[in-house]
Amino acid sequence: MLVNSKEIILKELLDRHMPKLHMKCTCRVCKNDVLALSLNRAEPAYVTDKKKVAYAKAEIVDKQKNTALLVILAESAAMRKSFKHLDVTLLPALKRHIHQIHILSSLFR
Ligand SMILES: [Zn+2]
Numbered sequence: 001m002l003v004n005s006k007e008i009i010l011k012e013l014l015d016r017h018m019p020k021l022h023m024k025c026t027c028r029v030c031k032n033d034v035l036a037l038s039l040n041r042a043e044p045a046y047v048t049d050k051k052k053v054a055y056a057k058a059e060i061v062d063k064q065k066n067t068a069l070l071v072i073l074a075e076s077a078a079m080r081k082s083f084k085h086l087d088v089t090l091l092p093a094l095k096r097h098i099h100q101i102h103i104l105s106s107l108f109r
Contacts, residue, residue: 005045005056006069010038013069021077030080037076042069 014035018026023034045056060066 001050002046002048003050003053004039005047005053006042007035007039008053009057009060010035010042010069010073013066014038014073017070017073021074023077033080034073034076037079038069038072041072041076 014021014031018031021034023030047053047056060069
């Protein structure tokens with residue numbers, strides 16, 4: 001059995017952070033659209049067993065990776081065709097955040 005752990009992780013992140021993505025429509029179809037776009041852009045991380053997804057999740061607790069996936073989610077939400085239904089104000093803030101993390105991590109290297 002093959003599972004793309006990113007699918008499970010991105011689904012969870014989307015559920016948790018959906019309010020911040022300001023999606024006007026959060027129906028199953030729109031959610032799946034954003035998820036599909038995100039999965040096409042995120043590097044897949046296949047595991048052979050659903051139980052092993054827990055290990056992949058533990059890795060995502062790493063803030064920087066988490067933020068990178070959130071950026072992908074936000075960008076995918078913005079890429080959706082029904083542009084007028086989406087607010088992408090979150091994006092610049094996330095990019096700034098990632099930049100700050102990069103600066104911080106270079107200081108402590
Ligand atoms: Zn919808």
